[in-house]
Each structure stands twice: as structure tokens, then as C-alpha cells.
Amino acid sequence: MGQKFPRLFLILLGLFFILNILQAAFTELLFDEAYYWYYAQQLAWGYFDHPPMVALMVRLGEIAFEGELGVRLVSCFMGAGTFLLLWCLIDYPKKRQYVIHFFLLLFSMALVNAYGFFTLPDTPLLFFTALFLYLYKQFTEKRGVALAIGLGLVMAALVYSKYHGVLIILFVFASNWRLIKDALAWVAVAVSLLCFAPHLFWLAQNDFITINYHLFERPNHAYNFSEFTLGYLLNLVLVFGLLFPWAYQALFKSRSNGDMLIKALQYLSYGFILFFFLSSFTKRVQTQWIVVICIPIAVLTFKHLLTNQNTAKWVFRMGVISTLILMYARVWLVNDRLLPIYFETHGNKNWVGQLKSEINGIPAVFQNSYRRASMYAFYSGSASFSLNTTEKRQNQFTIDDSESRIQGKKIAYIAKNVEGHDFEYSKCDGTVIQGKFIPSFRSYRRLWCTVPDTPLTKEHLKNLEIALYNPYQEDIFRKDLDLYVAYLNKYKEPIELKKMERCNWQNESPYVKAEDTCLIKCAIPPPEDKNVHYIRLGISEHGLKAGINSKTLKLEQ
Template sequence: MIPKLPKTLLYLLIALFAINMAQSYFTELIFDEAYYWYYAQNMAWGYFDHPPMVALMIKLSSFFFNDELGVRFVSCLLSVATFLILWQLIDHPKKERYGVQFFVLVFSMTLINAYGFFTLPDTPFLFFTALFLLVYKKFINKPSVLLALGLGIVMAALMYSKYHAVLVIIFTLLSNMKLVFNKYAWLSVVVALICYTPHFLWLYENEFVSIKYHLYERPNRAYEFGDFTLGYFVNLVALFGLTFPWIYKSLFKTRAKDQFTKALLYLTYGVLVFFFVSSFNRRIQTQWIIVISIPMAIMAFNYLLENENAKKWIYRMGMANIAILLFLRVGLIYEPLFPIVYETHGNSKWVSEIKSQIGDMSVVFENSYRNAPMYAFYSGSETYSLNNIMYRQNQYSIDNSESKIQHKKILYVSKYTDNGDISFQWADGTKSYGNFIDNFESFRKLRSYVTEKDIKIKEDKELTLKVFNPYEMNIPLEKIKLGIAYLNDYRQVMETLPLLTTQRGEKTVFIKAKDTTRFIFKLPKSKMEDPGFFKITISENGLYMGINGDNIKLD
């Protein structure tokens, strides 16, 4: 049910929808959007980096529009819906007279503004966080079976949007521990788990690849106060722009006068503390903390309704924020307004430049889950990201895209070559090359496993390597070379070496289809003083070493 709105606010929301639709139409995709568009070409219950909600949004958008609007239409709808839910979450008796101030407050929040049209996992995350708080508010006032069902479905939708949603659910529970003894609350948990079961099954079938990557495989680097912790506080400012002093003051001034306000406080402080602690381990990205925008919008609006000084300054600074944001949004379309080349500039141009030289030929991009889907979106051609040991795994590592370009003539594009069969310019003006391969063949799905545990770098003992071939064909050993990569304690590849092996058991000249071949090897001596991890890699047909195994800790 759409809440009753002041006329001015209604007109502003209609204008917001129109602006976001126009922005979506005229703005080229950013790389992450192209990547999620690629998700949507093969709908599944999960993807390498994220749950599937963002792919579902794009699939639904494509039923109504083509091109960029076919990626962003649902985002435009969810943006306005988020404003409507936030308005409904505010109970203050004065709110009807301050619809304009409400709009300025929320629209001036930088990432809420941006995600009004960009289609990223945070777009549904913001919407479902607001919806979760609305259902939760009704639930704590008068729990019922119907509200428990609704709460469970919304919690599942939150988790289908982004894994960070677990923080929203946990901190809300911590604000109201009595829920542990509430039968309706337990019903909502059961409903959420049932709804989320397809994603659990997908994770199981894919060896929990998403969880393993985010928790154990993702590279990091040594702690830097300026970039990690200080950078976290910079992100807190960037989240709200010029209104940040008054918005954070509203947080400090808000008291837990009821159970719902207590939930808002727990959610906000919980996320802030969680990522503050995390900042001592890794660099915190601004969008990771975006969820606090929802509870903060509610608390800040309630605060400004009671404080004339805050009302005045949030409106003034909010309008300044909006002016800056609108200028930048025009710059997303019209490149000369930007001091730098941004992701929305010139991608269709470099795609057209390549396509004009090769026609509908498939293109393999070395180490680029960004360029591969961008080329596919604007060209309509098959693409593949060939990921090697110096890069990272992504959706191309686990889907069937590799099979679509096997034994075809393809263009191989690498930023590491200084000559080739064709040349072109990227959006930033740098020149790159592509080389033709007449019969492309890769085996990036070969998996390597080391059976021993507690391996010490200085021990000269034999280790067992198992190589599993998931393909339907036998792979001749002469086509592959085994290697090893040594990583530092931050999981950064520092050294690669060939790996000398002998076969264990029955000797064979190929790795049988759907079978495992065992090898014996010793760790080659590393130039590193104290490597933290190693990884077994496989090179095929002269291609650079692939990402074929997990990081293995060295003692």
C-alpha cells in the first residue's frame, strides 16, 4: 500500500523517477553493471561474487527495455520505493509539512543518489533493508503469523541481495533479545532459511566458492593507517557529503525511546563498529557501510523536525550536495565535465573499434572480468575472461563460458603485449593489442589438490598432488605444464616456478576425463625468505599459469 504523501513530495518523487530513467538511458554501463548483466544471461541461484538478486533485477528489466535501460529499469523503481518506505517509517506528527526537507535529506546522500539508477547489489540491499525495518516495526508492535511470514521472506530477500545483510539481521536481533523466546520470530527464521535453501544448495554444489574466496582466498596487503583506518573515516564522510556533521550529530542525540529506535541505533552502531574493527585488517570500501544510510535517514529526519538549526543546515548543505551530485551525474554522460575518464565514458567506442576489425569473432580477454562482459554487452559477441595466477577468480572461472569459445578462431586481448594483429585504444586513450589464435584451447577448470597438511617450506619431503579433470575428454599431459606459485602472508603472488613431478601409480600419457591423476613432487626452493602460502598452477598450450588450486598455508 502506497503511503499518503504531501503533494510536493509526490511531485518530487515523480521527477526523481523521470531523472533516473533519463540518466539510465543516456549513461553507458559501468564495469560492475556489465559484469552483473553477464550474470543475468545465465540465471542461477548464485554467482561467484554475489547472491543472485542483482541478476534477477537485470533479467526483469530486460523484459521491458533494451540496452542500458534493460539493465537499470528495476533500479529506478526500487529507488522511488525506498523513499516511500522511509517516509512510512517516520511517525513524527510534523512530517507532513516537511516533505521537501525529507526529499533533500535522502536524495543528498551520495550513494543513495547513485544507486537510484546504477544496478549494483547495494541497490536491492538498500530497498530490502528499508522494507525489513518496516515489516519488523509492525512485527514488534503486534506479532502475527502473517507478519512472521513476511519478515522471513524479506530476510531471505536481504540475503539474496548481499551477504552483508547478515549484519542487518544480527544487529536487529541483538537489539531485542526477547525475540529468542518469540514463537513468531522463530517462524520467520524458518521461513527465511527455507527461502534461502536454493542458494545454500548452490553454494554446496560449487564447493562454497563464494565463501572461500571472500574469507580465505582474497588477496590483502599490509596494514596502512592512512588507507585502511583513516580511509574508513573518510568513507563515513563521503557517505553523506556536506550534511555529515548534522547527520552524525542526529545519531549521537538519538535515544532508544522504543524498541524500533533501539533497533535503528544497534544497526547503525553495530555496522560502524564492525567495519572500524575490520579496518585494521583491510581497506574498507564505501559501499560496504552504505546500509547505515537507511536507519540514519530516519533518525536524521526525526532530529531535524525537532531542531531548527539542524533543519536549516541539513537543507542548505543537502541542496549543495544535490547540486554537486547532479553536476557529476551530467558528467557521467558528457565526458568533458569530468576531470578524469570515468567508467561510463568511451566503452562503446573501444568495443566498436575492435568489432569493426574482427566482426562477430569471439574475444578472449586476459585477466579481465570487467572488459569481457563490457565487450559482450555492446558487441553482442561471445567473450571469455582467461584468468591466470596473477589475477583472481570470478564468474568466468565457474560457469560454462569457456566451452563456448573452444577450438574457435578468437582474438586474444592482453594489456601485457606491446604488439599484435590489431590495435585499438581504451577509453583512457592508452593503446592495446589483440592477437588472433586460430584454434583456441584452454583447460582452466582443471583442479589441483595437495593431500598433506601442515606443510613446512624447509622440509624436503615428497608431497602428493591430485589433478582432477572435470571435462568430458581426456587431456594429453603434453599439453599441460604444472607450476607452483609462492604467496606472501597477504595472499599476494610473489614468485612462480615450474614444478617437477612424477606420476604416482599407473603411468598414463593423459589425464582421463572425469578422473583424477596423482603426482609426487617436492616444494622447489623459493627466493622468498618466508613464503606464507603456495598454490599449484597449470599452464596449457603455452598460456600463462591458471588458478587451479586453493591457497595452501606454509608453516
């Protein structure tokens, strides 16, 4: 990187890395981390919720270590790498006198701190954002084919980390419109598209399931100013913690004066803030969606404190306080006795061990809980499955082969409430979970219903023609299946579930033939609630709760 690092910088970076390694090894997994570990058990070019970068990170880490450290090893390297790259983005020689300020500034940002060891999609997003900005800086100063190719590779890595990476690329390029006429910039774009092509192909093979879920299938609810917009504004404060006044002061006072990097940092910061501010009028913006602004604003804040002693003084003071608080919080992540607050890194080994002992290690099927299914699989080493119903959403268990691995086996069926339950166990937060044994489990959650008559009206529901496709390599006995309709409000939240009592199968066979489609004419019972805007078709097999067996279908008013 063409510069000599101060000895103090290397010492603090090493301590930060060691701290994260220890934290990674001794902190139990988050539920989302367990889910991404589950991704990594079958590497693919895409997954239901996210692109594949997070799964690749887990798989690489598990080459070296097992357990929690294996899941998080690459994150620890990326966390240290992010600090290193941000230091390299700042050219002022005077920065060598402010090494401690630099570390206090970054360490005080709770999410930047956490993503130094947690393995979540935002971890590589932060790292590749810093790397992208570093290469962009080099590109604007030196140019060259090698830099263009490097930019293209990192642009692809950004989007492979999280789809938000597209926004990062767009806002940075928007800050320098001359790149439209730059042939090397188009080389970078071509390289990125070439590298991203396998994921696009995977999306096409899977009916763009990830895009459809995030843009069209994801439930929402009515606009609430406190939860949506005010909540978003509070998140803008929370991402910087006690340092937020000085962080935003640095952003507002920054001037590019022809510096293309500073201009890119400004566009990236304001672009994300404005984009998600507008989004807050339609949905709740999660805090991690805006964590990317920590990268450009951290650079701007550090540059500002180099020329403003008052800012440097307050960043140091607030940084020390924040560091002490966050260090205590880090210990609490491992030891739940430090605070009377339950967190998801507490007690997972205990409930998994209790459950595994209760069910004697047979496969566990969790109703509507891909998170608990993943956590159980990680800590027990036993097979698990998430059986999704119309009440919740689909997930990775919907599209992989996990269902086939437990077909016909004795399983433990686990839910919050199970009629005639055989056993129960308690989670750390006091929630009692019940379960029952099923001697021979059969589920057909991949049966798929399509409706040719779209758009649908309430008149269509009186005699709805449904095409039922059986993707399995076995015939399915019709009498084992019950058809349901779930009614959803305009925010795609389930409000009613009704069984279809009058169904006329168009063929005489008692089976739904393997890899074949049969037609059914159904009189769908009308909803009791008038606030119905969508329907979703579901199938119950062997008395299980109805699954999600169709797309969400709009019901014309």
C-alpha cells in the first residue's frame, strides 16, 4: 500500500485482531450466524435471502477451525482489514500523531465494532466498501488496466456480499460523471458483470426468488411515524453512538475542493441517508441497512479532527467512554450474568443440549423457525428442518434438499404450542417450547400451485382453477392433502386461513403423479374480514399445518 505504518498502529491493530479472535471463539452464535453456517453446508451461487459471500466466508473459516471460531475467522480478518484500509485512505502525514484517536473513533461505532467478529452479510460489505474506496482513490490518481480490473472484482464482491452494494457503486460513480466517458471505467463494469454472472444465472434458475422475496413477497405493515421515520432518524444516531455530533459535524463541514475521494465519500454518505430516509415512509429501515455510512463518515471525521483540536479532544473523551461501555458489552455477550438482559448469544448450547437429550438425537423439525433449526443443527450436529406455514415466510429450507433428508424418518416436531405434546423444553428467556414425535414424517412443501386466471377477482374465487405441480419423484396420494387459502391484508400480513372444502380434481387418478401437473376446480370460501387484498394457497399434508404453496396473488377489489 506504499506507506509505512506507525508501530503504535500495528500494535493496536494486532490487539484488535486478537480481541476479535477471542470474542469469536468464546461467544455463542447469533441466530443469523447459525443460519449462514447452514448456508455454508452446501455452497451455491445464491441463497434464498442473500448472495453467497457470507456462506463462502464460513466455509473458508471452517477449513482452519471448527465451532464458533471457524464460522467467524474470516470476519476477524476482514474487521482488521477494514481498519487498515481506512487508515490508508487518509493521506495527511499528521495522522501518525493521532493513532489512538483513529482506533477510538472506529471502535466506538458499535456495529463496526461488532462486525469485526460477527459473521453477517454486512461484515464483508464494510470490508469491500473500504477496499472499493481505496482502489477508487488509486484509480482517480493513477488509472491503469490493473486498477480497473481490481475495481471490477471488488464491485462484484460488494454485490456478492449484499445487494446494497449496488447503491455503493452507484453513489460513488455518481460523484464522478466523467467516468461515463472513461473506457477503463467500463472495463471495471464489464469485469464486475462477468464475475457476477453466475449469481444472475442462479437467480434465473430459481425464478429470481431472492429478488421477489425482498421486493414483492416480504410482509410489511401500516406506516407508523414513530416506528418507521423517527426510528430511522434514531438509527442515524445509534450507528455512531456517543460520537454522533462530531461525526455529522464532520460530514456537514466537509468540502471536496476538487478531491475526488472526498466527493465520493460525501455522495456515498448523503446518498445512503437520503435513500433510506425516503424508504422509511414505506417500511421500517433496519439499523444494519445504513451501517455503510460509517465507512465514509469515519474517514471524514478523522480528517476533520486532524485540523480541529476541539473535535480531536471530544472524540478522544467520548471514544474512551464508548470503548469502556462496548468492552463491558463484549464481555456480557459471553457472560449473561453481567446484565439482567437476555441476548441471543446466551444459552443456545444449553437448550440445544437439553432438546437433543430429550429427543435422543433424532431429526428435529421446527415449525416456522429457520433460526432455531439452524442453531440446533450447529450445536447438536443432528439433522434439522424448518417446516414453514402460511403464518410465516419462506427461507433457505424451502429451496434446498433438507426436506428429502428426513422423509420417512422418525422426527421430533417442535413448535410453541403442540396439541398432545410428548415433551417440552425451556429457552433461556423462559419461553416454553413443546414437541411431539412423528414415527414416519412426510411433507410435500414443494408442491406448487399456479392460477391461470390473473388478475384475480372475488368472482374468480367461486370457481377457481388451480394447476397443482408435483416436483417429487413419487406419486402423492390425494387423500393425504388438504387445500387451504390464506387471506392477506394490503401489507401482505396473514389475517385468515380457510380450508377449501369443495374441490373437484380434473383427473380420476387417486394420485398426483410424479413430476406432473393436475388441475383442480375449487370453490374458495369467502373471507370474513373485508380488508383482504391478497391470497396465498397452501397445502396441508398428513394433518400438518398448511404450507406456502403458491406466490402471493393480488385480489382485485
